[in-house]
Amino acid sequence: MNSNDNNREENSIDNGESSIKPSTSKIDEVNDVKPVTATTTTETNVDDGDGDDDKSSSKRKSDDISQDNNDEESDTEVDFETLCCSWKEQIEQVETVSGMFGNSDENNCTYLDDDLARQPLYACSTCEMNNVDPKLSSSDDDNKNDQKYLAGICYACAENCHKGHDLFELYTKRNFRCDCGNEKFSNLKCKLFQKIGHNETNKYNHNFKGLYCTCELPYPCDTFDDTMLQCGICEDWFHQSHLDAEPIKGYSDMICMSCVRRLNFLIYYKIDGQFDFKECDDKDLLDKELQQFCDNLIDNQQISESTTNNDECLLDALKSKHQSSLTVKYDENGVASYDDNVCHAMYLPLDWRLRLCRCSKCLKLYEAEGVEFITNPLDMFAVYIYQNQKKVSEKVQQQMPKWNRIQEIALAEGIEHFKRELGKFLKQCQENSKTISAEDVAEFKRNLYANKRQRVQYFCG
16 A cells, blocks of 8 residues: 655655555455564684695685675665664554554454444455356446445455455445445355345445546556545545646645535635645654644544534635636536636645534535535544554553553653654665665664653653
């Protein structure tokens, strides 16, 4: 899987935005990142001769040792660099997994969990091939039959009922009920919870067939490789280069051009500056902003403020202000359409949902468009990731020895400090096009220990 980046840092989950690439995988295949250790060996030949032979041997040994030292230094540089990169990769992998699956239970199907607003999903290519009626031909009628055969399964069912099958990893979807073993599956029964009928409210798109973006390509694709971003509305995936707008550093949500056209009221917020935010590529600053934002949401501080209805309609005011500057066309049904010069993909800040009007008229508009979730900041992918990572952290703390609060804080801050310093260290070496040497690593360790002493003095002082 990839990130939104997004892109503050590609191929990662940063600040919770959806920029992880979907992939075709088997559930029983695991990417094993093995730790790398920095080891060196020096070999010397011992000659028992004497006289000139001793001198010659001594010179040979000196030359051998010198050569070995050069080889040792070269090997050490490669090993230390690999070690540091391995540390960083493993940290990112743990954060990615905890963010995606921190609230998942591999032993229980989510079918009965009515409160589950978002979850990781899979589509089973193996079962889909078995489910499709072989009498069906490739025709225009196939599109209307997609809903009959497309199905999504939860993480637990992927682990228990579809192990060894070819799965499309769909990342997360909102308001979806597990299909495993229902009437869409002709040759498979769910091992965790038997189901009947099918789920009327589930929504499916071409992702469930392993296809993505407007180009309808699979992922991974041998002929095209690009960062993929997930739309916060339709939840389809798009190649970054196939979107009609460049990402803004520090964005949280992306809305694709198709959804902007459909939800054209968003255009008025955009041109009025309601969705403006300051670009930022400082990961530490963005992480702190995300943490504060999510904590406020979870504590219901911002939710109560943002859900207060107001008789005055902000959207009507924005339309009156900017209608004359937009070229709007209406069809025979009175539906408005806008020029392509204003219908672009949007990159939005963390709090964009809190800036939307919540008057009774607009709430009816959101409901009519099937996007009631747009007013709920807890629906955001960033919050989903943060909550899962927080749950994993709490579980880890519960398994720790009975430390006092100060010790727990010191440990947590120590881990975060190591992650930040390691990232800065690798970034600096990369910017300077510098090979990491043993001395560089030693300096990195000295700085870590120096900062550690300062923190210890702070807690003990």
